[in-house]
Amino acid sequence: MQNPDRFLGRAAAYASARPPYPVALGEWLAGLGLLSGRVADVGAGTGLFTQLLLEHGASVDAVEPNPEMRSQLSSALAPAVAAGRLSVHGGTSEHTGLEAASVGLVTAAQAAHWFSPAPTVQEFRRILTRGGKVLFVWNDWRGVEQPFNLAYRDTVSQFYRDGDDPAYINRVPEAEIPQFMPAGYQKRVFGHPVQLSRERLHALAGSVSYLPSPSDPQFAAMTAALDRAFAAHAEGETVTLAYQTHAFLGALE
Template sequence: MSSSDRFLGRAEVYAAARPTYPAALREWLRGRNLLTAAADIGAGTGLFTQLLLEGGAQVSAVEPNADMRAQLAGRLSPAVQSGQLHVLAGSSEATGLADHAVDLVTAAQAAHWFDPERTVREFRRILTPGGLVLLVWNDWRGEHTPFNVAYGQTITRFYRDGDDPVHINRVPEDEIPLFMPGGHEKRTFENPLQLNRERLQALAGSISYLPHPTDPLHAPMTRALDDLFDAHQQQGQVTLHYRTHAFLGRV
């Protein structure tokens, strides 16, 4: 199964449930004068694309999954209509962009799916001289709050056979130099996510290595998440503590 096919049928819950990205990250980029012309690769439903747009960037959002592209274009239709945003079918290896088209290439929650060698070749082609690459991940693992630990223990019981989610959805810090052979810097931002019962269920439904609603394991997972929520909720909310890891560098 291709990386984009893993998210077939999950675009709506992905858009509704996944965490956004902290304003502090946007302001850091703005302070570096990086929010000019950007390509957001593997843009999904546009959660990071929106941050780039809010910072004033002219954005080309590149996404291979048609459902995700439709969600992105619908959510961000004012930017499409104004011409600030262009949505393209493409991948990290074949973006469809012109040579030297952008000053910044971004990929949020996506680069762990990319082939580094082919991706770097394409990024070099589309970047202007001196252009930069920004790779971003939201990650709740490693944050040892009671709810984070309990959430991890709960979903582990429902991993799909043959998947290794620690590998496929981790922050691949040891691989960053393959994407940024010219060197990089790292910044980390706090990004806690408050969830009601429905959003917790939707969050699990957006994850490619957990059961799809058509899977027989989806119903028992739903019950387990309900029990988890009831055990930890305060005033109808739980908090999953994420950190946003941002790597900025050169190809």
């Protein structure tokens, strides 16, 4: 199965349930002067990270191979498209369709684990201006020893798709980052707790490529198991899933 196909039928759940990104991350990037020009957001999905880039001053070329995701992105960020600050493209990390030397920063949020290093780096070199940077970002609840994080892990691990390696789910192992940023990188981590209603928790699980989709016969069993975890950990009408946002900023040369 091609990687974009794993998200077919999940775009609405993705847009409604996935966590945004911390304001502090946008402030850090803006403070480095990286958002004053044009940015390529590759694997942009439904535009959650694209929106943060726009809010902190960037003009963005959003590149996304999945047509359902692109449609969600274009609709959600229509004012930025109308204002000329956002262009939406069908493409991949290996073939973005962007012009050579057209962006000063390439970002990939919650997407870089799908990329093949060698052809991706070749394409990023082509579209970046001299001295341009590459940023990989992902939100990750794993490795945070909070009560609901542990309950969520124990619940969803029962429903992993066959063949999925939890070590590679949603992130690039740090030992492999130099393959994408051969001239070196710096790392920042931002705390990012997210409150989830029961409905948003269901949608969050349904948006994840390695779990049953809302149309899968196993989805009902998974949400029933999530309801039990929710009931055991809810404070009022929500539970808190404690994410950390990992950011790797590097260079190609």
